[in-house]
Amino acid sequence: xxxxxxxxxxxxxxxxxxxxxxxxxxxxxxxxxxxxxxxxxxxxxxxxxxxxxxxxxxxxxxxxxxxxxxxxxxxxxxxxxxxxxxxxxxxxxxxxxxxxxxxxxxxxxxxxxxxxxxxxxxxxxxxxxxxxxxxxxxxxxxxxxxxxxxxxxxxxxxxxxxxxxxxxxxxxxxxxxxxxxxxxxxxxxxxxxxxxxxxxxxxxxxxxxxxxxxxxxxxxxxxxxxxxxxxxxxxxxxxxxxxxxxxxxxxxxxxxxxxxxxxxxxxxxxxxxxxxxxxxxxxxxxxxxxxxxxxxxxxxxxxxxxxxxxxxxxxxxxxxxxxxxxxxxxxxxxxxxxxxxxxxxxxxxxxxxxxxxxxxxxxxxxxxxxxxxxxxxxxxxxxxxxxxxxxxxxxxxxxxxxxxxxxxxxxx
Amino acid sequence: xxxxxxxxxxxxxxxxxxxxxxxxxxxxxxxxxxxxxxxxxxxxxxxxxxxxxxxxxxxxxxxxxxxxxxxxxxxxxxxxxxxxxxxxxxxxxxxxxxxxxxxxxxxxxxxxxxxxxxxxxxxxxxxxxxxxxxxxxxxxxxxxxxxxxxxxxxxxxxxxxxxxxxxxxxxxxxxxxxxxxxxxxxxxxxxxxxxxxxxxxxxxxxxxxxxxxxxxxxxxxxxxxxxxxxxxxxxxxxxxxxxxxxxxxxxxxxxxxxxxxxxxxxxxxxxxxxxxxxxxxxxxxxxxxxxxxxxxxxxxxxxxxxxxxxxxxxxxxxxxxxxxxxxxxxxxxxxxxxxxxxxxxxxxxxxxxxxxxxxxxxxxxxxxxxxxxxxxxxxxxxxxxxxxxxxxxxxxxxxxxxxxxxxxxxxxxxxxxxxxxxxxxxxxxxxxxxxxxxxxxxxxxxxxxxxxxxxxxxxxxxxxxxxxxxxxxxxxxxxxxxxxxxxxxxxxxxxxxxxxxxxxxxxxxxxxxxxxxxxxxxxxxxxxxxxxxxxxxxxxxxxxxxxxxxxxxxxxxxxxxxxxxxxxxxxxxx
Numbered sequence: 009x010x011x012x013x014x015x016x017x018x019x020x021x022x023x024x025x026x027x028x029x030x031x032x033x034x035x036x037x038x039x040x041x042x043x044x045x046x047x048x049x050x051x052x053x054x055x056x057x058x059x060x061x062x063x064x065x066x067x068x069x070x071x072x073x074x075x076x077x078x079x080x081x082x083x084x085x086x087x088x089x090x091x092x093x094x095x096x097x098x099x100x101x102x103x104x105x106x107x108x109x110x111x112x113x114x115x116x117x118x119x120x121x122x123x124x125x126x127x128x129x130x131x132x133x134x135x136x137x138x139x140x141x142x143x144x145x146x147x148x149x150x151x152x153x154x155x156x157x158x159x160x161x162x163x164x165x166x167x168x169x170x171x172x173x174x175x176x177x178x179x180x181x182x183x184x185x186x187x188x189x190x191x192x193x194x195x196x197x198x199x200x201x202x203x204x205x206x207x208x209x210x211x212x213x214x215x216x217x218x219x220x221x222x223x224x225x226x227x228x229x230x231x232x233x234x235x236x237x238x239x240x241x242x243x244x245x246x247x248x249x250x251x252x253x254x255x256x257x258x259x260x261x262x263x264x265x266x267x268x269x270x271x272x273x274x275x276x277x278x279x280x281x282x283x284x285x286x287x288x289x290x291x292x293x294x295x296x297x298x299x300x301x302x303x304x305x306x307x308x309x310x311x312x313x314x315x316x317x318x319x320x321x322x323x324x325x326x327x328x329x330x331x332x333x334x335x336x337x338x339x340x341x342x343x344x345x346x347x348x349x350x351x352x353x354x355x356x357x358x359x360x361x362x363x364x365x366x367x368x369x370x371x372x373x374x375x376x377x378x379x380x381x382x383x384x385x386x387x388x389x390x391x392x393x394x395x396x397x398x399x400x401x402x403x404x405x406x407x408x409x410x411x412x413x414x415x416x417x418x419x420x
Numbered sequence: 421x422x423x424x425x426x427x428x429x430x431x432x433x434x435x436x437x438x439x440x441x442x443x444x445x446x447x448x449x450x451x452x453x454x455x456x457x458x459x460x461x462x463x464x465x466x467x468x469x470x471x472x473x474x475x476x477x478x479x480x481x482x483x484x485x486x487x488x489x490x491x492x493x494x495x496x497x498x499x500x501x502x503x504x505x506x507x508x509x510x511x512x513x514x515x516x517x518x519x520x521x522x523x524x525x526x527x528x529x530x531x532x533x534x535x536x537x538x539x540x541x542x543x544x545x546x547x548x549x550x551x552x553x554x555x556x557x558x559x560x561x562x563x564x565x566x567x568x569x570x571x572x573x574x575x576x577x578x579x580x581x582x583x584x585x586x587x588x589x590x591x592x593x594x595x596x597x598x599x600x601x602x603x604x605x606x607x608x609x610x611x612x613x614x615x616x617x618x619x620x621x622x623x624x625x626x627x628x629x630x631x632x633x634x635x636x637x638x639x640x641x642x643x644x645x646x647x648x649x650x651x652x653x654x655x656x657x658x659x660x661x662x663x664x665x666x667x668x669x670x671x672x673x674x675x676x677x678x679x680x681x682x683x684x685x686x687x688x689x690x691x692x693x694x695x696x697x698x699x700x701x702x703x704x705x706x707x708x709x710x711x712x713x714x715x716x717x718x719x720x721x722x723x724x725x726x727x728x729x730x731x732x733x734x735x736x737x738x739x740x741x742x743x744x745x746x747x748x749x750x751x752x753x754x755x756x757x758x759x760x761x762x763x764x765x766x767x768x769x770x771x772x773x774x775x776x777x778x779x780x781x782x783x784x785x786x787x788x789x790x791x792x793x794x795x796x797x798x799x800x801x802x803x804x805x806x807x808x809x810x811x812x813x814x815x816x817x818x819x820x821x822x823x824x825x826x827x828x829x830x831x832x833x834x835x836x837x838x839x840x841x842x843x844x845x846x847x848x849x850x851x852x853x854x855x856x857x858x859x860x861x862x863x864x865x866x867x868x869x870x871x872x873x874x875x876x877x878x879x880x881x882x883x884x885x886x887x888x889x890x891x892x893x894x895x896x897x898x899x900x901x902x903x904x905x906x907x908x909x910x911x912x913x914x915x916x917x918x919x920x921x922x923x924x925x926x927x928x929x930x931x932x933x934x935x936x937x938x939x940x941x942x943x944x945x946x947x948x949x950x951x952x953x954x955x956x957x958x959x960x961x962x963x964x965x966x967x968x969x970x971x972x973x974x975x976x977x978x979x980x981x982x983x984x985x986x987x988x989x990x991x992x993x994x
Contacts, residue, residue: 016678017835024831042869046832048861052840052854070865077868088864091857 021050021062028069037077044069051095067092067103071110082114097135101127101142108149117153124150144196148206151192155209158185162216186213197226200235207245220253231266240274243267247276257283261292268299273306281318285325294335297322301339310351311360316370323377327411337418340378344419351375352385361392369393369400376408380415486663490606491527493664493674494617497652498523500659501626504651508880510635518629525696526625530615600670607669615695618673619653620680624689626651631689631750632701636709638763639686640959641882647679647960650880654679655837668843677835682961690759693752704748704762711748712737715766721898723770723954724815724887726806728902732773733766740976742769761969767955768969772977774951777905777915778808782945784917792904805904806897812947814895815954818885823957884958922978923971937971939964 024047031040047069050062070088074080089107093100104127111120127146130136136143161182168175193210197203207230214223227249231242247263264280277299284296300319309315326332340347352375360368372389379386386408393401502515600606606616615621623646627639646653657666657674666674693701704710716733720726737743748760778785789808796804840855842848887896906913923944924937941949941963952963959966 015830018677020830020833020835023827027828027831038868038870041865043832045862045865045869046834048858048865049834049836051858051861052836052851066861070861073865073868079868084864088861091861095857 017053021047025065032069032072035076037073040069040073041077044073061096063092063095064099067095067099071106075110082116085110097132098138100130100132100135101139101146104130105142105145105149108146117156121150121153124153144199147192148196148203151189151196152206152209154185154189155193155213158182158189158213161185186217189213197230200233200237202237202239203230204239204241204245207242211245211249215249215252223249231263238270240267240271243270244274244276257287261287265295268302272299272302273308274303277303278312278314278318281322285318285322290332293322294332297326297335297339301343304351305343311364311367313364313367313370316367316374320370320373323374324407327377327414333414333417336378340418344378348379348383352379352383354384354388357385357388361389365398369404372401373404373408376404377411377414378418380419381405381408381412488600488664489602490600490670490673491617493600493660493670494622495523496660496664497619497622497656497674498625500652500656501622502629505626505630505637508637508645508650510630510637511633514629514633514635518632519625522625522629522696526617526692529696530617600664600666600673607672615691619656619676620685621688621692623653623680624685624692627685628689628693631710634702634704634708634710636882638710638715639682639761640763640961643680643682643685644960645880648880654835655839657841658837658839666841667845671841671843675841682959683965686759686761690752693750696752698752701750701752703745705745706743710762712743712762712766712769715762716769718882719766719770719955719958721887722883722885722958724811724885724895724897725770725774726900726902727898728900729770729773729777732777733769736769736773736776736973736977740973742973742976758972761965763959764961764965764969765973767959767966768973771948771951771955771966771970772973775948776920777902777917778947779917779919779921780945780947780951781921782947784919785947788905788916795904802901804900806900806902811897812950814897816950819954819957822885826957920978922974923967927971927975935964936968937964939967 024043028040028043028047031037031043044066047062048066051066053062070092071085074085074088086107089103089110093103093107096103104123108120108123108127111117111123124146128143128150161178164178165175165182168178190210190213193206193213196206197210207226211223211226214220214226227242227246230236230239231246236242243263243266247260247267250260250263261280261283264276264283267274267276268280281296281300281303284292284299287293287296300315300322303309303315304312304319323336326336351371357368360371368389372386372393375383376386376390381387390401390405390408394405498519499515502519506512506515623642627642630637630642642651645651652659654676657671660666706713708714713730713734716737717730720729720733734743741747742760742765748762750759774780778788785808789810792805792807793809796807836858840851842851887898889896889899905916907916908914927936928938930936939952949963952966955966956963
């Protein structure tokens with residue numbers, strides 16, 4: 009603690025702030041509120057030269073405290089936020105936006121919508137132009153809530169449709185929501201940024217009303233426009249769209265290729281590998297092997313049975329055909345130093361056998377091929393499997409024993 | 421009517437007064453700018469000082485308050501502070517005589533009053549914030565700050581010419597306003613010559629008065645009472661009467677946002693004493709509270725140390741002659757003697773005594789403590805021996821608790837009060853709105869705080885820590901004996917500890933670096949730091965200040981040895 013004896017207003021408030029932060033970190037909300045009460049005085053002093061002034065600090069800290077404090081209510085929170093809105097006109101829209109988020113998190117969708125509409129109609133001289141970005145966000149979120157209403161109405165209609173009822177008013181409202189939503193969502197996704205949620209909703213709307221071209225264009229823009237930040241999800245959405253509409257394998261593959269480049273550990277890599285394995289083109293199959301090896305480099309995939317079965321299948325095929333063993337050699341080259349400990353240790357063998365027999369089967373096959381029949385993993389698993397008199401393990405053992413020379417060629 | 425000048429137009433001497441209070445020539449109806457002096461004794465009660473307002477006309481605008489001068493403001497400050505001190509038990513003489521006279525003398529010396537022509541004070545009539553240019557004083561008009569009654573005619577006469585020249589420098593463009601008449605002027609004055617009064621200096625004046633009367637209140641006590649709110653200082657403007665409006669530059673003068681610092685208040689006191697040409701202060705003798713023997717006793721009690729240590733502090737005091745009246749008494753303007761900070765001195769003496777008896781090198785004191793502990797376990801008769809370890813534990817516990825409380829209080833301190841301040845009428849509404857919001861927010865979060873803030877200020881007390889022998893938990897060490905650490909040598913009781921380490925081998929030159937020594941916690945034993953920390957808390961000053969004083973005392977104490985053995989031994993044999 010500081011024994012600073014030269015104590016003035018500014019220093020005193022700095023110390024006060026550190027007490028608040030300390031209390032918040034310890035989740036002592038009452039104590040934080042106590043010190044915040046003293047800190048609030050700073051509003052009466054001019055701190056305009058500081059990077060973050062007291063009004064912003066009080067807004068953020070006050071919000072935190074009111075979120076977590078057991079005695080605070082939504083009503084109190086709202087009244088607090090309204091005061092914060094008047095405090096800093098430069099921050100007005102930002103506060104409105106965060107207020108909206110908070111209302112949504114508490115399930116108060118209607119209030120959130122009202123809040124956004126109010127904010128949309130705000131005008132304040134040149135500030136309106138300066139806070140243009142926030143305004144766009146506000147409009148976008150209102151569009152999102154419109155989408156949400158649209159979606160609800162759509163579901164109502166579908167239900168009624170099943171029951172045989174027709175509801176014109178709901179239908180009309182639904183269309184009006186669509187229009188409102190579409191306008192705003194379209195606007196925001198024009199600006200370079202990460203707008204996953206907006207894009208998804210907008211595409212959903214477009215698909216429903218049959219405007220597939222527009223939808224495709226939107227997704228293409230989102231994925232391929234270099235002005236937009238690199239976003240794996242953009243490619244995922246595009247892929248899903250293309251798949252939904254039965255596009256050619258070629259276009260699907262080209263989409264997923266980019267995803268593989270950005271996120272080799274993405275869950276779609278299994279689909280990707282499956283597609284590539286089936287391809288008639290050699291290059292594609294080669295890529296498939298690369299993809300599945302790359303995915304299994306990641307710890308999150310260690311126990312993924314599907315992934316291992318993909319790899320096992322492909323490796324088996326190659327071994328049986330005796331063609332393209334060099335592919336395996338290439339892939340194994342950079343991995344042979346660490347994959348044995350990473351995937352094929354004796355400890356893992358025991359654990360995999362205990363926890364997941366299918367996993368151990370697939371892995372054992374791969375291990376047997378890559379490391380030979382004498383490797384720890386294969387030996388343990390095949391022994392256990394044969395002991396348990398499981399047919400497939402006996403077959404596996406035979407297979408690996410038969411193709412043991414392959415291992416020598418690979419490891420060389 | 422003593423206005424005997426000849427009329428500029430008709431050369432007659434036949435004057436009357438207009439409604440606005442100006443003189444006009446009855447013969448030719450020429451109106452002059454000379455105004456009638458009006459005596460107004462409204463708000464300053466306790467002195468025989470009287471002020472003069474510029475013209476009757478201004479007082480009609482009652483909503484805008486009346487004119488007041490900065491020194492009147494300070495007079496009010498001093499008055500209220502003196503009253504507060506009286507409520508704390510200081511004798512009424514302080515307020516009625518001493519402080520009063522000091523203040524008068526100050527006004528005289530700084531030529532703000534009590535002299536014929538205060539220097540260079542042409543006042544621009546920008547007295548009220550939102551008044552339109554009501555400037556009706558021309559540069560040639562002499563200053564209106566005349567004080568009647570006992571004018572010790574020391575002021576030198578300044579001619580109108582000098583006024584004109586000084587005033588013309590101040591252009592009409594001074595749009596800065598102040599509630600006081602001379603606020604802007606006050607801040608422009610050349611400080612060095614006149615020793616401009618500030619809020620911290622009011623405390624220096626108070627302390628000076630207390631010292632003159634040898635009241636049992638040290639400077640650290642005084643400043644602590646200020647911080648605790650028993651003496652008005654912060655937000656003093658609340659105490660200004662309605663008529664005295666404060667705004668604009670007045671705030672720079674009267675509104676403070678920091679607590680006074682011991683060193684600064686002390687320094688200013690010395691400057692003031694010299695400035696006022698005061699004679700030697702009344703002697704501080706060994707029956708005075710401020711004498712080191714007395715103060716040591718007090719601090720020993722507060723620090724929960726054995727009473728027996730008092731003999732030792734007296735011995736040290738005697739040996740280095742710091743108990744002499746000549747050493748202790750303040751002689752203003754005497755630069756050759758080092759001025760005495762009584763509280764720091766007493767604390768430092770205790771620290772030195774502890775070092776003498778316990779060495780405080782992080783080893784020896786614990787060793788001695790263990791011996792005493794053993795003895796106390798086996799032998800219950802004759803009262804307990806003082807155990808350093810036990811004392812350390814008890815004090816550390818209390819000190820940590822109190823320090824934590826103090827730190828939290830400082831962090832939670834509310835600097836603003838209900839009465840808001842504005843720089844000008846323009847931002848008045850803005851300020852009020854802000855104030856309202858602050859109050860609302862404080863209410864909202866105050867409710868979420870859980871605990872109720874104690875509404876009253878703590879009862880003022882001279883002792884911050886108190887220990888009672890009646891307490892059965894054995895936490896009071898006053899009656900403990902030092903037998904365990906003393907031995908008899910040739911009929912004299914001396915410490916068993918044969919060694920001593922000096923805080924510093926050589927003292928710094930104060931004029932060059934401002935300090936006599938440089939204290940860094942890591943350079944010294946932890947026990948030493950702990951003891952410094954204790955007194956630092958009690959006196960509310962930095963440990964380094966006490967450390968400086970300790971160094972000085974040690975150098976006096978071991979003066980002979982230091983002269984003999986120059987370089988190597990920092991550990992001395994006593």
